Amino acid sequence: MRSYWLKVSAGTWAAWSVGGPVYSSGITALTGLKNIHIMFNMGIAVLHDRKMNQEAVNNPYQTGQIASKSDYIDVRLAGGIGLRYQEPKTPFVFRIRVSYPESIYIG
Known part of the structure; x- marks a missing residue:
């Protein structure tokens, strides 16, 4: 491996x-x-399901219990693989990547 870095998004x-x-x-x-x-x-990726949480807060009798925010937070593995291409002596970089939770990235 040539280099490592921390990515936060x-x-x-x-x-x-x-x-x-x-x-x-x-x-x-x-x-x-x-x-x-x-x-x-x-x-890792932390996903918060705002829509389902809001529906449960607005209608607690549908589920039979009072919902808390932690009921609608999901922690999952995140990962991806991509290709990076750069012509020598130019500042432009072409990147394409497939990952979760971002999906597809081209830039």
């Missing part, structure tokens, strides 16, 4: 009728020779 997630904030952190490793590198990322 925050954003939102959505799936059909649910969604909310997501926070993730992990270690990224970069390997490869010359101008083509492979990136690996592994860490």
